[in-house]
Amino acid sequence: MRTLSAAFDVPPTGMWLSIFAGLCASLVSIGLARFAYTPLIPSLIEARWFSASDVVYLGAANLVGYLIGALLGRPMARRLSNKNALRLMMLVVTAAFFACAFAVSVTWYFAWRLLSGIAGGAIMVLVAATVLPHVPAARRGLASGAIFLGIGLGIAGSGTIVPLLLSSGLQATWLGLGALSLVLTGLSWFGWPHDLHPAAAGEIRATPDEPTPRAVYQLFAQYAFMAAGLVPAMVFLVDYVARGLGAGAHVGALVWVMYGVGAIIGPVSYGYLADHLGARKSIRLVLAVQATALGLLAISQTFLALAILAMLIGSFPPGIVPLALARVHELVPNHHLQQVAWGRATVSFATFQAVAGFIYSALFNATGGQHTLLFLIAAGAIVVALLLDFVPRVAGSTVKA
Template structure:
């Protein structure tokens, strides 16, 4: 494998493009294109409303499974082979979902698409970023996960024209798009570094920064904080505020615009301010935005908040990855830590998905309550770091006094 210093500059962008295609197919489209399809799935009587919600959660559960099996799958084959197989699996799921044979059939394929997304999430950065110079890693990871944002935006622009052809044709069209992206990225993957069996628990105590575990907790809380806007924003605007489906769709497009801007801008922040400071800044902004969302009803305000909130789900990925790289200098341990962080995120995202759905039904469709709870989760993620830092500062002061005396 070529090191970043010996990799030709023009050769860096082909692996990054392959990573972008992978995140676009397996998460951007496989997860987020489902949201604008929900009304059509119900209106076409493919499934009942309760089944549609249940099927949407299948992707989140699959994402958790994929995050767990990503590295074992790559060890049995290679990163390159595993990534190609997962893109093919997500593509096949689109075609299979064009035929609503049964709820269990649809659930299985939605589950598989989630597995593909989780596996790709833990593998794609470890495959591509070793070929990128250190000074560009934040921006490069943002470009890789830009695919998620493109998928969110595409779900608001590509899906409606496809739906005019029919629901089955929409799934087939998405499948064709995924197949094209899989084909054009097929030979873009670099050869990955040889796998190592080292785990975090195998490492010596001095080799692992304890702040890594704080990051795991923060990343999990971020997952809990992003779910309500990601799932219920359109319904909140259309039905909760009575603005109608058209206005809800416009707000979703703004959310998609934020999702496009998020990965690259957050990656740029990580390169310039450092990942830790960037995470703090982003958490403060997101908590404020979620709090305002629960009380705002003006279109201009909602559109601005949608852009800010839309930047969060794909944007925190390069931020979290950059923080792992800050805390752990060893490349092989970075891979394991990022896999653990993704599992933490996926677990809380799946739990939050079911919990918010249950809360939504129990509260009679109270959107504002969910946004406030989400803001609380983001605040806890910020306070958690401050709570951990305070004892450390106290110890430092004690040591300093002892030294002086």
């Protein structure tokens, strides 16, 4: 630990504070800002704040903003520094929660949901690049899992904290989420590490003609298909159990709780796999399990089977993030190029996630609500992501896959 402290000028306590700050950021910007909206949808419609079509439209605003934020994250950090950009984005998300407590108009709500999405995309691009350089290489998989555990906590919180807050009313719920976000922003404020000097980070700028390994582009494609594969269960799982299988809202809520349990377990367990098996082998294993789980979901009807599958599938959305990040670090040893590659991977993920959301919704409406078809298509997308890993590499690649 003394070697780490001397090398990075950050004591061990500072390292864990940085990881905690990263967890707070992912919890606020993705875990709460995106996933807490889902259980609020019925209340927004019942309270007549907005029509059903407007509520869906407002939900899409966050996904669109996420894509914009993924594109703007690194340029923003160059102007403000990573630490200041992360602080600013957490404040933006907090302000959005408070603003959404007031149903001024659809345009008002859309703007704030869009801003919260922009903040989430920017944070996703910047948080790992800010924290992981201060973590020993052998522990970065586990550390990144701890950072993105915040997403899982937010998913779990969407099924627990939000219903409790709703007992006090819709406006009180938004204000409560804003207060929680403000507390987490304050707790993380002084935990962010300073940006490393390029020399300290081992950063050597690539020459203009330095080739990018084909494996990196294949990872972008894999990550995109992973995004397409996680959308149906994330959006339609509860409706499938409650209405599709006729099990009712209570059983649907219990299955969603199991999805949340999986979301908590996923990031750290996937990060642990990356540290011990390597990212590539771990991704193959996880994709095989996910494709199988989605296929079984389409034919399972017992509560036990649905609960187990929900937990497995729930581990995937937050868990695949540290795995993909670890794969970037395997393929790209240069610190600066790692940030570039991770930013592009996030853009690829955000693009396919947003597009897939619209396509699945259209298919769902066109087929009269065929959940199983969506799950099978999602399983197919995961299979494609797995098969892409077996595409032959280009000879002479600068980084071995």
